[in-house]
Amino acid sequence: MIRIHRKRRELYLFFALVGVTSLALTSFAFSQTDPFYLRLLEKAQKSFLARNYVDAAHDFEIAAFGLNQDINLQANVYFYLGLSHFYLRDSEKSASFLRRGAELLGDRGLAILGMPDSVLRDLETLLPFYDIQLAIPTQSVDSPPKPEEEKQANASESSLEKDKDNQQPAKKDPPPITLDQVKEGDIIPLDMVDTLPAATERIPAIYPSSASGSGITGIVVVNSLISEKGRVIKTEITRGIKGVYGFNQAAEQAVRRWKFEPATIKGIKVKVWLPIRIVFKTQE
Known part of the structure; x- marks a missing residue:
C-alpha cells in the first residue's frame, strides 16, 4: 500500500509540473509579438x-x-x-x-x-x-548633483563657453502648418483645400509603340504635385501597368505637360498632391 501511495504522489507531482511548465510557455508565447x-x-x-x-x-x-x-x-x-x-x-x-x-x-x-x-x-x-490634444510629456526631477559631479559639470560648461563661437546653431524643424498660418506655395492635404486644382490643358498619353498589337489595356495612376502656379512639378506612379512596354513612362510624360488652375485655401494658392488616372485602350 505504501508503494502505491508513493507512486500516486509521484504521478501527481509529475502532472503538476507539466501543467505549470505549459502555462509558463503559453504566457511567454503570448507576451511575444508575432x-x-x-x-x-x-x-x-x-x-x-x-x-x-x-x-x-x-x-x-x-x-x-x-x-x-x-x-x-x-x-x-x-x-x-x-x-x-x-x-x-x-x-x-x-x-x-x-x-x-x-x-x-x-x-x-x-x-x-x-x-x-x-x-x-x-x-x-x-x-x-480635429482638436486632439496630446498630453505634455512628464519631466523627471533629478536629484541634486554630488560635489564631484558638480565640478565636472562646471568644467564642461566652461569648455562649452570657449567653443561656443565655433559651433553652428542647431537646426530646428519648422513648426506645423495650421489653417490660419497657410502661405502661398505651402503643400496642403487635398481634403483641406477650399477649391481643388482644375485642369485647363490635358495632354493625352500616347499608347507605346512597343506595345502595338499586344492588346494590353489598363490604368496608370500618376500622383502629381500641382504647384501654386498650376504646373505639375513632381510625379510618382502609385498604380501602374507591369511590363517593359513603357505605359507608366508614357503616362508620366503626358501628365507633366498638363496645366491647372491651382488649388486654393482661403483664397491663397497652394500646392497639393493630386492622383490622376490615365486609361490606356487598345488601338483600333
Whole structure:
C-alpha cells in the first residue's frame, strides 16, 4: 500500500509540473509579438509612404489586432490609420483612430514612435485640426548633483563657453502648418483645400509603340504635385501597368505637360498632391 501511495504522489507531482511548465510557455508565447504582424506593419508603412492608402489602411487594421502586446506599436498603427482614412476622405474614421492613438501614447511625445519626419509633420498638422490634444510629456526631477559631479559639470560648461563661437546653431524643424498660418506655395492635404486644382490643358498619353498589337489595356495612376502656379512639378506612379512596354513612362510624360488652375485655401494658392488616372485602350 505504501508503494502505491508513493507512486500516486509521484504521478501527481509529475502532472503538476507539466501543467505549470505549459502555462509558463503559453504566457511567454503570448507576451511575444508575432513576426507576421511586424512584417505586415512594415508592409503597410511602405504602402502608406507610396500613397497607396487603401492597401495601407487594410493592412494596418489587421496589424493592430496582433500588436496589442506593445503599446508603442499599437499607437503607431492607430496614428497611421488616422492619416490613411483622412486621405481616403473618411473624417469620422480618421478622427476616431487618431484619438485612440493619442490615448495609447499618453504623456509621451510623438518622437518616441520613430515615425518618418513627413508623417510626424502630417500628424502635427492634423491633430489640432480635429482638436486632439496630446498630453505634455512628464519631466523627471533629478536629484541634486554630488560635489564631484558638480565640478565636472562646471568644467564642461566652461569648455562649452570657449567653443561656443565655433559651433553652428542647431537646426530646428519648422513648426506645423495650421489653417490660419497657410502661405502661398505651402503643400496642403487635398481634403483641406477650399477649391481643388482644375485642369485647363490635358495632354493625352500616347499608347507605346512597343506595345502595338499586344492588346494590353489598363490604368496608370500618376500622383502629381500641382504647384501654386498650376504646373505639375513632381510625379510618382502609385498604380501602374507591369511590363517593359513603357505605359507608366508614357503616362508620366503626358501628365507633366498638363496645366491647372491651382488649388486654393482661403483664397491663397497652394500646392497639393493630386492622383490622376490615365486609361490606356487598345488601338483600333
